[in-house]
Amino acid sequence: AALKDGLRSQTSAALKEGRVTPTELCQRCLALIKSTKFLNAYITVAEESALKQAEESEERYKRGQPLGILDGIPVAVKDNFNTAGIETTCASNMLKGYISPYNATVVQKLLDQGAVLLGKTNLDEFAMGSGSTDGVFGPVRNPWSYSRQYKEKSVPKSHSKDKELNWVITGGSSGGSAAAVSSFTCFAALGSDTGGSTRNPAAHCGVVGLKPTYGLISRHGLIPLVNSMDVPGILTRCVDDAAVLLGSLAGHDPKDSTTVQDNFKPFELPNLTDVSKLSIGIPKEYHAPGLSSEILALWSKAADLFKNAGAKVVEVSLPHTRYSIVCYHVLCTAEVASNMARFDGLEYGHRSDRKESTESMYAATRREGFNDVVRGRILSGNYFLLKQNYEKYFVKAQKVRRLIANDFVKVFRSGVDILLTPTTLSDAAPYLEFIQEDNRTRSAQDDILTQAANMTGLPAINVPTALSERGLPVGLQFIGRSFQEKQLLTVAKWFEKQVQFPVIQLEEVKRHDNGVFQHQKSASFS
Protein backbone atom coordinates (compact mmCIF):
# COMPACT_ATOMS: atom_id res chain seq x y z
CA ALA A 1 0.00 0.00 0.00
CA ALA A 2 1.14 3.48 -0.73
CA LEU A 3 1.12 6.18 1.90
CA LYS A 4 -1.23 8.07 -0.38
CA ASP A 5 -4.00 5.50 -0.46
CA GLY A 6 -7.49 5.98 0.85
CA LEU A 7 -8.31 3.94 3.94
CA ARG A 8 -11.47 2.22 2.96
CA SER A 9 -10.63 1.60 -0.64
CA GLN A 10 -7.04 0.56 -0.53
CA THR A 11 -5.01 0.53 2.65
CA SER A 12 -7.46 -1.47 4.69
CA ALA A 13 -7.69 -4.04 1.93
CA ALA A 14 -3.92 -4.18 1.64
CA LEU A 15 -3.59 -4.85 5.36
CA LYS A 16 -6.22 -7.57 5.25
CA GLU A 17 -4.57 -9.26 2.33
CA GLY A 18 -1.16 -9.04 3.92
CA ARG A 19 0.33 -6.97 1.11
CA VAL A 20 1.60 -4.64 3.79
CA THR A 21 1.83 -5.18 7.53
CA PRO A 22 0.92 -2.73 10.28
CA THR A 23 4.53 -2.63 11.45
CA GLU A 24 5.75 -1.79 7.95
CA LEU A 25 3.18 0.97 7.70
CA CYS A 26 4.13 2.29 11.13
CA GLN A 27 7.84 2.19 10.41
CA ARG A 28 7.38 4.00 7.12
CA CYS A 29 5.41 6.73 8.81
CA LEU A 30 7.93 7.07 11.62
CA ALA A 31 10.76 7.32 9.11
CA LEU A 32 8.89 9.95 7.18
CA ILE A 33 8.25 11.89 10.37
CA LYS A 34 12.00 11.91 10.99
CA SER A 35 12.84 13.11 7.51
CA THR A 36 10.19 15.83 7.61
CA LYS A 37 11.21 17.04 11.06
CA PHE A 38 11.80 20.52 9.64
CA LEU A 39 8.03 20.89 9.30
CA ASN A 40 7.80 20.87 13.10
CA ALA A 41 4.42 19.19 12.83
CA TYR A 42 4.93 16.88 15.81
CA ILE A 43 5.59 17.86 19.42
CA THR A 44 5.87 14.29 20.68
CA VAL A 45 6.50 11.16 18.65
CA ALA A 46 5.45 8.06 20.57
CA GLU A 47 7.71 5.69 18.69
CA GLU A 48 7.86 2.83 21.19
CA SER A 49 4.17 2.64 21.97
CA ALA A 50 3.27 3.08 18.29
CA LEU A 51 5.44 0.13 17.26
CA LYS A 52 3.95 -1.94 20.06
CA GLN A 53 0.42 -1.08 18.89
CA ALA A 54 1.44 -1.94 15.33
CA GLU A 55 2.76 -5.35 16.46
CA GLU A 56 -0.45 -6.07 18.31
CA SER A 57 -2.41 -5.12 15.24
CA GLU A 58 -0.27 -7.43 13.13
CA GLU A 59 -1.09 -10.31 15.47
CA ARG A 60 -4.76 -9.63 14.98
CA TYR A 61 -4.44 -9.59 11.19
CA LYS A 62 -2.48 -12.85 11.32
CA ARG A 63 -5.33 -14.42 13.27
CA GLY A 64 -7.76 -12.99 10.73
CA GLN A 65 -9.42 -10.90 13.44
CA PRO A 66 -8.79 -7.22 12.75
CA LEU A 67 -10.86 -4.87 14.88
CA GLY A 68 -12.11 -2.95 11.88
CA ILE A 69 -11.06 -0.60 9.13
CA LEU A 70 -8.85 1.45 11.44
CA ASP A 71 -6.87 -1.49 12.76
CA GLY A 72 -3.17 -0.82 12.15
CA ILE A 73 -3.77 2.60 10.64
CA PRO A 74 -1.27 5.26 11.81
CA VAL A 75 -2.94 8.39 13.18
CA ALA A 76 -1.84 11.56 14.91
CA VAL A 77 -3.59 13.61 17.55
CA LYS A 78 -3.45 17.34 18.23
CA ASP A 79 -1.62 18.08 21.45
CA ASN A 80 -4.66 19.43 23.25
CA PHE A 81 -6.22 15.99 23.61
CA ASN A 82 -5.30 14.04 26.73
CA THR A 83 -3.33 10.90 25.94
CA ALA A 84 -2.51 8.52 28.79
CA GLY A 85 1.19 8.15 29.41
CA ILE A 86 2.07 10.60 26.63
CA GLU A 87 2.91 14.24 27.29
CA THR A 88 0.08 16.67 26.54
CA THR A 89 1.33 20.23 26.35
CA CYS A 90 -1.15 22.36 24.38
CA ALA A 91 2.08 23.92 23.10
CA SER A 92 2.27 25.89 26.34
CA ASN A 93 4.79 26.24 29.14
CA MET A 94 1.85 25.75 31.46
CA LEU A 95 1.62 22.08 30.57
CA LYS A 96 5.16 21.20 29.59
CA GLY A 97 5.91 17.85 31.12
CA TYR A 98 2.28 17.10 31.91
CA ILE A 99 1.61 13.40 31.42
CA SER A 100 -2.13 12.74 31.25
CA PRO A 101 -3.49 10.00 33.45
CA TYR A 102 -6.24 9.26 30.95
CA ASN A 103 -7.18 9.17 27.28
CA ALA A 104 -9.65 11.57 25.79
CA THR A 105 -12.73 9.63 24.69
CA VAL A 106 -11.93 10.12 21.00
CA VAL A 107 -8.38 8.91 21.56
CA GLN A 108 -9.66 5.88 23.44
CA LYS A 109 -12.07 5.11 20.62
CA LEU A 110 -9.28 5.22 18.06
CA LEU A 111 -7.09 2.95 20.16
CA ASP A 112 -9.97 0.54 20.83
CA GLN A 113 -10.26 0.08 17.09
CA GLY A 114 -6.61 -0.68 16.71
CA ALA A 115 -5.40 2.62 15.33
CA VAL A 116 -1.71 3.26 15.86
CA LEU A 117 -1.04 6.53 17.67
CA LEU A 118 2.13 8.00 16.19
CA GLY A 119 2.30 11.14 18.27
CA LYS A 120 0.95 14.54 19.28
CA THR A 121 0.88 17.37 16.81
CA ASN A 122 1.84 21.00 17.13
CA LEU A 123 -0.61 23.87 17.46
CA ASP A 124 -0.99 27.49 18.51
CA GLU A 125 -0.73 27.72 22.29
CA PHE A 126 -3.96 26.41 23.78
CA ALA A 127 -5.46 26.35 20.28
CA MET A 128 -5.59 30.13 20.18
CA GLY A 129 -4.59 31.35 16.79
CA SER A 130 -5.01 30.90 13.07
CA GLY A 131 -1.44 30.21 12.00
CA SER A 132 -0.01 27.48 14.27
CA THR A 133 2.78 29.98 14.83
CA ASP A 134 2.22 30.87 18.47
CA GLY A 135 3.13 27.72 20.36
CA VAL A 136 6.18 27.34 22.61
CA PHE A 137 7.65 24.70 20.32
CA GLY A 138 7.76 27.07 17.39
CA PRO A 139 5.71 27.41 14.23
CA VAL A 140 4.58 24.61 11.96
CA ARG A 141 5.68 24.79 8.33
CA ASN A 142 3.27 24.04 5.55
CA PRO A 143 4.52 20.96 3.63
CA TRP A 144 3.45 22.66 0.41
CA SER A 145 6.29 25.15 0.98
CA TYR A 146 8.56 22.32 -0.10
CA SER A 147 6.41 20.97 -2.87
CA ARG A 148 7.48 21.02 -6.48
CA GLN A 149 4.25 22.87 -7.25
CA TYR A 150 5.15 25.80 -4.98
CA LYS A 151 8.84 25.89 -5.83
CA GLU A 152 8.05 26.06 -9.53
CA LYS A 153 5.90 29.14 -8.97
CA SER A 154 8.29 30.93 -6.62
CA VAL A 155 10.39 33.76 -7.95
CA PRO A 156 13.91 32.33 -8.04
CA LYS A 157 16.05 33.97 -5.40
CA SER A 158 19.80 34.33 -5.59
CA HIS A 159 20.56 33.15 -2.02
CA SER A 160 19.56 29.71 -0.88
CA LYS A 161 19.05 31.32 2.53
CA ASP A 162 16.13 33.27 1.13
CA LYS A 163 14.50 30.05 0.03
CA GLU A 164 14.61 28.93 3.64
CA LEU A 165 12.61 31.98 4.68
CA ASN A 166 10.06 31.52 1.90
CA TRP A 167 8.06 28.90 3.71
CA VAL A 168 4.36 29.42 4.26
CA ILE A 169 2.21 28.82 7.31
CA THR A 170 -0.14 25.91 7.76
CA GLY A 171 -2.97 28.01 9.13
CA GLY A 172 -4.32 27.08 12.54
CA SER A 173 -4.70 26.22 15.15
CA SER A 174 -4.56 22.51 14.15
CA GLY A 175 -1.61 23.18 11.84
CA GLY A 176 0.47 20.25 13.03
CA SER A 177 -2.32 17.79 12.35
CA ALA A 178 -2.97 19.25 8.92
CA ALA A 179 0.72 19.20 8.05
CA ALA A 180 1.03 15.62 9.30
CA VAL A 181 -1.78 14.40 7.08
CA SER A 182 -0.67 16.52 4.14
CA SER A 183 2.90 15.18 4.28
CA PHE A 184 1.75 11.58 4.48
CA THR A 185 3.18 10.90 7.92
CA CYS A 186 -0.21 9.59 9.04
CA PHE A 187 -3.50 8.62 7.44
CA ALA A 188 -5.70 10.77 9.59
CA ALA A 189 -5.34 13.21 12.41
CA LEU A 190 -7.49 14.71 15.09
CA GLY A 191 -7.71 18.44 15.37
CA SER A 192 -10.06 20.68 17.28
CA ASP A 193 -12.36 23.30 15.87
CA THR A 194 -13.63 26.26 17.86
CA GLY A 195 -13.60 29.02 15.26
CA GLY A 196 -12.26 27.20 12.23
CA SER A 197 -9.16 25.60 13.69
CA THR A 198 -9.58 22.39 11.69
CA ARG A 199 -10.95 23.79 8.45
CA ASN A 200 -8.51 26.70 8.13
CA PRO A 201 -5.31 24.60 8.19
CA ALA A 202 -7.05 21.96 6.09
CA ALA A 203 -7.61 24.57 3.39
CA HIS A 204 -4.02 25.82 3.53
CA CYS A 205 -2.53 22.32 3.55
CA GLY A 206 -4.76 20.83 0.90
CA VAL A 207 -6.51 18.22 3.05
CA VAL A 208 -10.08 17.46 4.03
CA GLY A 209 -11.05 19.10 7.32
CA LEU A 210 -14.35 18.17 8.92
CA LYS A 211 -16.02 20.04 11.75
CA PRO A 212 -18.83 17.78 12.97
CA THR A 213 -22.10 19.02 14.46
CA TYR A 214 -21.66 20.22 18.03
CA GLY A 215 -22.83 17.43 20.31
CA LEU A 216 -22.01 14.60 17.93
CA ILE A 217 -18.49 13.78 19.09
CA SER A 218 -17.37 13.70 22.71
CA ARG A 219 -15.23 16.52 24.05
CA HIS A 220 -14.21 14.54 27.13
CA GLY A 221 -10.47 14.86 27.35
CA LEU A 222 -10.20 17.70 24.85
CA ILE A 223 -8.71 20.53 26.86
CA PRO A 224 -11.51 23.07 26.57
CA LEU A 225 -11.35 26.49 25.06
CA VAL A 226 -14.99 27.45 24.50
CA ASN A 227 -17.33 24.80 25.90
CA SER A 228 -20.27 25.89 23.79
CA MET A 229 -18.35 25.78 20.51
CA ASP A 230 -15.42 23.34 20.73
CA VAL A 231 -15.59 20.13 18.74
CA PRO A 232 -12.97 17.52 17.86
CA GLY A 233 -12.05 17.95 14.19
CA ILE A 234 -11.14 15.29 11.64
CA LEU A 235 -8.36 15.74 9.07
CA THR A 236 -7.88 13.23 6.26
CA ARG A 237 -6.75 13.09 2.67
CA CYS A 238 -10.14 12.28 1.19
CA VAL A 239 -13.79 12.64 2.13
CA ASP A 240 -14.38 8.87 2.36
CA ASP A 241 -11.71 8.64 5.05
CA ALA A 242 -13.37 11.46 6.99
CA ALA A 243 -16.57 9.42 6.96
CA VAL A 244 -14.67 6.41 8.32
CA LEU A 245 -13.20 8.47 11.16
CA LEU A 246 -16.56 10.06 11.89
CA GLY A 247 -18.13 6.63 12.08
CA SER A 248 -15.65 5.50 14.70
CA LEU A 249 -15.81 8.63 16.83
CA ALA A 250 -19.38 9.85 16.85
CA GLY A 251 -21.95 8.90 19.42
CA HIS A 252 -23.15 9.65 22.91
CA ASP A 253 -20.56 9.68 25.67
CA PRO A 254 -21.81 9.53 29.27
CA LYS A 255 -18.65 11.40 30.23
CA ASP A 256 -19.65 14.40 28.09
CA SER A 257 -23.12 15.59 28.94
CA THR A 258 -23.17 17.86 25.89
CA THR A 259 -23.23 14.90 23.52
CA VAL A 260 -26.67 14.08 22.20
CA GLN A 261 -28.30 10.85 23.24
CA ASP A 262 -29.49 9.90 19.76
CA ASN A 263 -28.20 6.67 18.35
CA PHE A 264 -25.53 7.35 15.75
CA LYS A 265 -25.23 4.94 12.85
CA PRO A 266 -21.90 4.97 10.98
CA PHE A 267 -22.41 5.21 7.24
CA GLU A 268 -20.69 4.59 3.96
CA LEU A 269 -20.89 7.39 1.45
CA PRO A 270 -22.86 6.70 -1.69
CA ASN A 271 -21.35 7.66 -5.04
CA LEU A 272 -23.67 10.48 -5.93
CA THR A 273 -24.29 10.80 -9.64
CA ASP A 274 -27.48 12.82 -9.78
CA VAL A 275 -27.36 16.24 -8.12
CA SER A 276 -30.55 17.56 -9.68
CA LYS A 277 -32.46 17.28 -6.41
CA LEU A 278 -29.83 19.28 -4.55
CA SER A 279 -30.22 22.93 -3.61
CA ILE A 280 -26.94 24.75 -2.98
CA GLY A 281 -27.03 28.10 -1.22
CA ILE A 282 -24.41 30.77 -1.87
CA PRO A 283 -24.43 33.26 1.03
CA LYS A 284 -23.68 36.63 -0.49
CA GLU A 285 -22.23 38.05 2.71
CA TYR A 286 -19.40 35.52 2.49
CA HIS A 287 -17.97 37.64 -0.27
CA ALA A 288 -16.09 39.21 2.61
CA PRO A 289 -13.73 42.17 2.41
CA GLY A 290 -10.25 40.88 1.73
CA LEU A 291 -11.39 37.80 -0.18
CA SER A 292 -8.81 37.22 -2.88
CA SER A 293 -10.02 37.47 -6.46
CA GLU A 294 -8.59 34.01 -7.04
CA ILE A 295 -10.76 32.41 -4.40
CA LEU A 296 -13.76 34.42 -5.50
CA ALA A 297 -13.29 33.03 -9.01
CA LEU A 298 -12.91 29.48 -7.69
CA TRP A 299 -16.05 29.85 -5.58
CA SER A 300 -17.95 31.04 -8.61
CA LYS A 301 -16.58 28.20 -10.70
CA ALA A 302 -17.70 25.71 -8.08
CA ALA A 303 -21.19 27.15 -8.05
CA ASP A 304 -21.28 26.78 -11.83
CA LEU A 305 -20.09 23.20 -11.50
CA PHE A 306 -23.16 22.38 -9.45
CA LYS A 307 -25.44 24.37 -11.73
CA ASN A 308 -24.17 22.65 -14.87
CA ALA A 309 -24.65 19.29 -13.23
CA GLY A 310 -28.31 20.08 -12.68
CA ALA A 311 -28.36 21.25 -9.09
CA LYS A 312 -30.35 24.26 -8.01
CA VAL A 313 -27.93 27.01 -7.03
CA VAL A 314 -29.37 30.04 -5.26
CA GLU A 315 -27.97 33.15 -3.70
CA VAL A 316 -29.01 33.42 -0.07
CA SER A 317 -28.53 35.95 2.67
CA LEU A 318 -27.18 35.54 6.19
CA PRO A 319 -27.67 39.15 7.24
CA HIS A 320 -25.83 39.01 10.57
CA THR A 321 -22.65 37.58 9.06
CA ARG A 322 -20.56 40.65 9.67
CA TYR A 323 -21.32 40.59 13.39
CA SER A 324 -20.52 36.94 13.70
CA ILE A 325 -16.82 37.47 14.28
CA VAL A 326 -17.49 40.16 16.88
CA CYS A 327 -19.94 37.97 18.70
CA TYR A 328 -17.48 35.10 18.55
CA HIS A 329 -14.76 37.31 19.95
CA VAL A 330 -16.79 38.20 23.04
CA LEU A 331 -18.16 34.74 23.76
CA CYS A 332 -14.82 33.10 23.09
CA THR A 333 -12.80 35.33 25.39
CA ALA A 334 -15.45 35.05 28.11
CA GLU A 335 -15.45 31.26 28.05
CA VAL A 336 -11.68 31.18 27.76
CA ALA A 337 -11.37 33.35 30.86
CA SER A 338 -13.40 30.77 32.71
CA ASN A 339 -11.69 27.70 31.27
CA MET A 340 -8.18 28.93 31.84
CA ALA A 341 -8.91 29.47 35.53
CA ARG A 342 -8.11 25.83 36.19
CA PHE A 343 -4.43 26.42 35.52
CA ASP A 344 -3.14 27.44 38.91
CA GLY A 345 -0.14 25.16 39.37
CA LEU A 346 -1.64 23.15 42.24
CA GLU A 347 -2.85 19.90 40.70
CA TYR A 348 -0.88 19.74 37.45
CA GLY A 349 1.25 21.69 35.09
CA HIS A 350 3.73 24.42 35.73
CA ARG A 351 3.98 25.78 39.27
CA SER A 352 5.83 28.90 40.24
CA ASP A 353 8.24 28.96 43.18
CA ARG A 354 6.39 31.82 44.88
CA LYS A 355 5.27 30.87 48.38
CA GLU A 356 3.93 34.00 50.10
CA SER A 357 0.30 33.27 49.38
CA THR A 358 -1.93 31.14 47.23
CA GLU A 359 -2.90 34.12 45.12
CA SER A 360 0.65 35.23 44.51
CA MET A 361 1.59 31.68 43.58
CA TYR A 362 -1.34 31.48 41.16
CA ALA A 363 -0.52 34.85 39.65
CA ALA A 364 3.14 34.01 39.18
CA THR A 365 2.36 30.54 37.78
CA ARG A 366 0.02 32.02 35.21
CA ARG A 367 2.41 34.82 34.45
CA GLU A 368 5.15 32.29 33.73
CA GLY A 369 3.01 29.69 32.03
CA PHE A 370 0.85 31.57 29.53
CA ASN A 371 1.94 33.46 26.44
CA ASP A 372 0.69 36.92 25.44
CA VAL A 373 -2.16 35.60 23.36
CA VAL A 374 -3.63 33.49 26.13
CA ARG A 375 -3.20 36.19 28.74
CA GLY A 376 -4.76 38.73 26.40
CA ARG A 377 -7.86 36.63 25.89
CA ILE A 378 -8.20 35.93 29.60
CA LEU A 379 -8.05 39.61 30.42
CA SER A 380 -10.50 40.58 27.67
CA GLY A 381 -12.85 37.84 28.74
CA ASN A 382 -12.75 38.98 32.32
CA TYR A 383 -13.50 42.51 31.19
CA PHE A 384 -16.62 41.42 29.33
CA LEU A 385 -17.73 39.44 32.36
CA LEU A 386 -17.40 42.29 34.85
CA LYS A 387 -20.67 43.08 36.59
CA GLN A 388 -20.93 46.42 34.83
CA ASN A 389 -20.26 44.81 31.42
CA TYR A 390 -22.06 41.48 31.66
CA GLU A 391 -25.35 42.60 30.09
CA LYS A 392 -23.69 44.99 27.68
CA TYR A 393 -21.26 42.50 26.21
CA PHE A 394 -21.72 38.89 27.25
CA VAL A 395 -25.51 38.68 27.24
CA LYS A 396 -25.65 40.96 24.21
CA ALA A 397 -23.34 38.57 22.36
CA GLN A 398 -25.54 35.64 23.37
CA LYS A 399 -28.51 37.44 21.85
CA VAL A 400 -26.62 38.16 18.65
CA ARG A 401 -25.64 34.49 18.61
CA ARG A 402 -29.31 33.58 18.44
CA LEU A 403 -29.84 36.00 15.55
CA ILE A 404 -26.96 34.40 13.69
CA ALA A 405 -28.30 30.92 14.34
CA ASN A 406 -31.74 32.03 13.15
CA ASP A 407 -30.25 33.31 9.89
CA PHE A 408 -29.11 29.77 9.12
CA VAL A 409 -32.39 28.19 10.23
CA LYS A 410 -34.28 30.49 7.86
CA VAL A 411 -32.04 29.62 4.94
CA PHE A 412 -32.24 25.88 5.51
CA ARG A 413 -35.99 26.13 5.96
CA SER A 414 -36.30 27.83 2.59
CA GLY A 415 -35.24 24.62 0.89
CA VAL A 416 -31.49 24.96 0.72
CA ASP A 417 -29.66 21.71 1.53
CA ILE A 418 -26.03 22.79 1.67
CA LEU A 419 -24.21 26.11 1.74
CA LEU A 420 -21.10 26.63 -0.35
CA THR A 421 -18.57 29.24 0.77
CA PRO A 422 -14.84 29.89 0.66
CA THR A 423 -12.89 28.57 3.67
CA THR A 424 -10.16 31.19 3.80
CA LEU A 425 -9.67 34.67 2.38
CA SER A 426 -6.51 33.72 0.48
CA ASP A 427 -3.93 30.97 0.12
CA ALA A 428 -1.31 30.45 2.85
CA ALA A 429 0.78 33.49 3.67
CA PRO A 430 4.55 33.35 4.05
CA TYR A 431 5.49 33.10 7.72
CA LEU A 432 7.41 36.37 7.75
CA GLU A 433 4.41 38.21 6.36
CA PHE A 434 1.93 36.49 8.67
CA ILE A 435 3.71 37.51 11.86
CA GLN A 436 3.60 41.19 10.89
CA GLU A 437 0.12 41.39 12.43
CA ASP A 438 -0.69 40.28 15.96
CA ASN A 439 -2.59 37.09 16.77
CA ARG A 440 -5.91 38.72 17.59
CA THR A 441 -6.00 40.73 14.37
CA ARG A 442 -5.07 37.67 12.33
CA SER A 443 -7.65 35.49 14.03
CA ALA A 444 -10.32 38.11 13.48
CA GLN A 445 -9.44 38.20 9.80
CA ASP A 446 -8.92 34.51 9.21
CA ASP A 447 -11.84 33.15 11.19
CA ILE A 448 -14.43 35.24 9.39
CA LEU A 449 -15.60 32.52 7.03
CA THR A 450 -15.40 29.62 9.43
CA GLN A 451 -16.59 30.63 12.87
CA ALA A 452 -20.30 30.98 12.10
CA ALA A 453 -20.46 27.20 11.91
CA ASN A 454 -19.09 27.07 15.46
CA MET A 455 -21.54 29.70 16.67
CA THR A 456 -24.44 27.72 15.26
CA GLY A 457 -23.05 24.25 15.91
CA LEU A 458 -23.59 23.25 12.27
CA PRO A 459 -21.37 20.70 10.52
CA ALA A 460 -18.90 22.09 7.99
CA ILE A 461 -16.16 20.64 5.84
CA ASN A 462 -13.25 21.99 3.83
CA VAL A 463 -12.63 20.23 0.55
CA PRO A 464 -9.32 20.96 -1.24
CA THR A 465 -10.31 22.45 -4.55
CA ALA A 466 -7.41 23.76 -6.62
CA LEU A 467 -3.94 25.26 -6.50
CA SER A 468 -3.50 29.02 -6.42
CA GLU A 469 -1.30 31.08 -8.71
CA ARG A 470 1.48 30.53 -6.18
CA GLY A 471 1.07 26.77 -6.35
CA LEU A 472 -0.59 26.54 -2.93
CA PRO A 473 -3.83 24.76 -1.95
CA VAL A 474 -7.16 26.54 -1.85
CA GLY A 475 -10.21 24.88 -0.38
CA LEU A 476 -13.93 25.53 -0.36
CA GLN A 477 -16.30 25.01 2.51
CA PHE A 478 -19.63 23.21 2.66
CA ILE A 479 -21.95 23.85 5.59
CA GLY A 480 -24.77 21.44 6.27
CA ARG A 481 -27.82 21.02 8.46
CA SER A 482 -27.47 19.97 12.04
CA PHE A 483 -26.57 16.25 12.35
CA GLN A 484 -26.88 15.75 8.59
CA GLU A 485 -23.25 14.74 8.15
CA LYS A 486 -24.16 12.00 5.70
CA GLN A 487 -25.70 14.46 3.27
CA LEU A 488 -22.89 16.95 3.80
CA LEU A 489 -20.16 14.40 3.17
CA THR A 490 -21.98 12.89 0.20
CA VAL A 491 -22.05 16.27 -1.52
CA ALA A 492 -18.45 16.96 -0.49
CA LYS A 493 -17.38 13.63 -1.96
CA TRP A 494 -19.14 14.41 -5.25
CA PHE A 495 -17.37 17.76 -5.39
CA GLU A 496 -14.01 16.22 -4.53
CA LYS A 497 -14.42 13.83 -7.44
CA GLN A 498 -15.21 16.68 -9.83
CA VAL A 499 -12.23 18.89 -8.94
CA GLN A 500 -9.51 16.23 -8.86
CA PHE A 501 -7.22 18.16 -6.53
CA PRO A 502 -3.57 17.35 -7.32
CA VAL A 503 -1.35 15.24 -5.10
CA ILE A 504 1.46 17.13 -3.39
CA GLN A 505 4.86 16.35 -4.87
CA LEU A 506 7.37 16.11 -2.06
CA GLU A 507 10.91 14.76 -2.41
CA GLU A 508 10.84 13.16 1.03
CA VAL A 509 7.68 11.23 0.31
CA LYS A 510 9.06 9.94 -2.96
CA ARG A 511 11.96 8.36 -1.12
CA HIS A 512 9.81 6.56 1.43
CA ASP A 513 6.95 5.52 -0.73
CA ASN A 514 8.29 2.50 -2.60
CA GLY A 515 5.51 1.46 -4.82
CA VAL A 516 2.69 3.50 -6.09
CA PHE A 517 4.22 6.63 -7.50
CA GLN A 518 3.62 5.68 -11.10
CA HIS A 519 0.44 7.59 -11.69
CA GLN A 520 0.09 11.22 -10.67
CA LYS A 521 -3.52 10.56 -9.79
CA SER A 522 -5.68 12.92 -7.87
CA ALA A 523 -6.46 12.52 -4.20
CA SER A 524 -9.90 11.15 -4.94
CA PHE A 525 -9.80 7.42 -5.26
CA SER A 526 -12.74 6.31 -7.30
Place this chain on the structure above:
Amino acid sequence: QKVSVEVLDHLEHLALVDFRDSEGVERLQKAIQFADQLHEVNTDGVEPMDSVLEDRWCLYLREDDVTEGNCIKELLENAREKVEEYFVAPPGNIPLPKLEERDTFLQGS
Protein backbone atom coordinates in the same frame (compact mmCIF):
# COMPACT_ATOMS: atom_id res chain seq x y z
CA GLN B 1 -12.95 55.89 26.34
CA LYS B 2 -9.84 54.40 27.84
CA VAL B 3 -10.12 51.81 30.57
CA SER B 4 -9.19 53.30 33.94
CA VAL B 5 -6.22 52.07 35.92
CA GLU B 6 -8.62 50.97 38.67
CA VAL B 7 -10.40 48.64 36.28
CA LEU B 8 -7.13 47.36 34.86
CA ASP B 9 -5.91 46.66 38.39
CA HIS B 10 -9.22 44.98 39.21
CA LEU B 11 -8.86 42.77 36.11
CA GLU B 12 -5.37 41.71 37.13
CA HIS B 13 -6.77 40.70 40.51
CA LEU B 14 -9.70 38.79 39.05
CA ALA B 15 -7.81 37.05 36.29
CA LEU B 16 -4.60 36.54 38.26
CA VAL B 17 -2.86 37.34 35.03
CA ASP B 18 -0.88 40.52 34.35
CA PHE B 19 -0.95 42.97 31.49
CA ARG B 20 2.83 42.81 31.30
CA ASP B 21 3.35 46.03 29.31
CA SER B 22 1.63 48.83 27.40
CA GLU B 23 1.03 46.43 24.53
CA GLY B 24 -1.07 44.29 26.84
CA VAL B 25 -3.22 47.25 27.78
CA GLU B 26 -3.49 48.32 24.14
CA ARG B 27 -4.62 44.82 23.30
CA LEU B 28 -7.50 45.14 25.73
CA GLN B 29 -8.46 48.56 24.41
CA LYS B 30 -8.58 47.20 20.85
CA ALA B 31 -10.58 44.17 21.99
CA ILE B 32 -13.18 46.41 23.62
CA GLN B 33 -13.35 48.64 20.57
CA PHE B 34 -13.90 45.60 18.40
CA ALA B 35 -16.60 44.25 20.68
CA ASP B 36 -18.43 47.57 20.72
CA GLN B 37 -19.66 46.85 17.21
CA LEU B 38 -22.19 44.51 18.82
CA HIS B 39 -24.21 47.51 19.90
CA GLU B 40 -25.12 48.22 16.29
CA VAL B 41 -27.33 45.15 16.31
CA ASN B 42 -30.94 45.45 17.41
CA THR B 43 -31.63 42.63 19.85
CA ASP B 44 -34.96 43.79 21.25
CA GLY B 45 -37.05 40.83 22.26
CA VAL B 46 -34.27 38.35 21.53
CA GLU B 47 -33.46 35.75 24.16
CA PRO B 48 -29.79 35.04 24.88
CA MET B 49 -28.62 31.67 23.52
CA ASP B 50 -26.70 29.51 25.98
CA SER B 51 -26.30 26.42 23.86
CA VAL B 52 -26.97 25.42 20.27
CA LEU B 53 -28.50 22.24 21.65
CA GLU B 54 -31.17 24.04 23.63
CA ASP B 55 -33.94 22.30 21.69
CA ARG B 56 -32.65 18.89 22.63
CA TRP B 57 -32.45 19.25 26.39
CA CYS B 58 -29.44 17.02 26.49
CA LEU B 59 -27.99 18.39 29.69
CA TYR B 60 -29.30 15.68 31.97
CA LEU B 61 -28.56 14.46 35.45
CA ARG B 62 -27.47 10.89 35.99
CA GLU B 63 -27.92 8.63 38.98
CA ASP B 64 -25.56 9.44 41.82
CA ASP B 65 -23.71 6.14 41.54
CA VAL B 66 -19.95 5.89 41.80
CA THR B 67 -18.75 4.42 38.52
CA GLU B 68 -15.06 5.25 38.62
CA GLY B 69 -12.39 6.69 40.85
CA ASN B 70 -9.83 5.28 43.24
CA CYS B 71 -7.04 6.87 41.28
CA ILE B 72 -5.39 8.99 43.94
CA LYS B 73 -1.94 7.90 42.88
CA GLU B 74 -2.45 8.90 39.24
CA LEU B 75 -3.99 12.21 40.18
CA LEU B 76 -1.19 13.14 42.54
CA GLU B 77 1.48 12.21 39.98
CA ASN B 78 1.21 15.51 38.21
CA ALA B 79 1.27 17.75 41.26
CA ARG B 80 4.55 19.29 42.22
CA GLU B 81 3.92 19.74 45.89
CA LYS B 82 2.01 17.20 47.86
CA VAL B 83 1.90 15.66 51.30
CA GLU B 84 0.31 12.24 51.76
CA GLU B 85 -2.96 12.57 49.85
CA TYR B 86 -3.07 16.35 49.84
CA PHE B 87 -2.13 18.98 47.32
CA VAL B 88 -0.07 21.59 49.14
CA ALA B 89 -0.79 25.27 48.62
CA PRO B 90 0.86 28.32 50.13
CA PRO B 91 -1.17 30.10 52.85
CA GLY B 92 -4.54 31.32 51.62
CA ASN B 93 -6.71 34.26 52.57
CA ILE B 94 -3.87 36.64 51.89
CA PRO B 95 -4.95 39.08 49.18
CA LEU B 96 -2.60 40.20 46.47
CA PRO B 97 -0.76 43.37 47.48
CA LYS B 98 -2.37 46.67 46.47
CA LEU B 99 -1.38 48.29 43.22
CA GLU B 100 1.29 50.51 44.85
CA GLU B 101 3.02 47.55 46.43
CA ARG B 102 2.66 45.09 43.59
CA ASP B 103 5.28 44.38 40.98
CA THR B 104 3.08 45.24 38.05
CA PHE B 105 3.42 47.30 34.90
CA LEU B 106 0.31 49.22 35.93
CA GLN B 107 2.23 50.87 38.74
CA GLY B 108 3.77 53.30 36.34
CA SER B 109 0.40 54.40 34.91
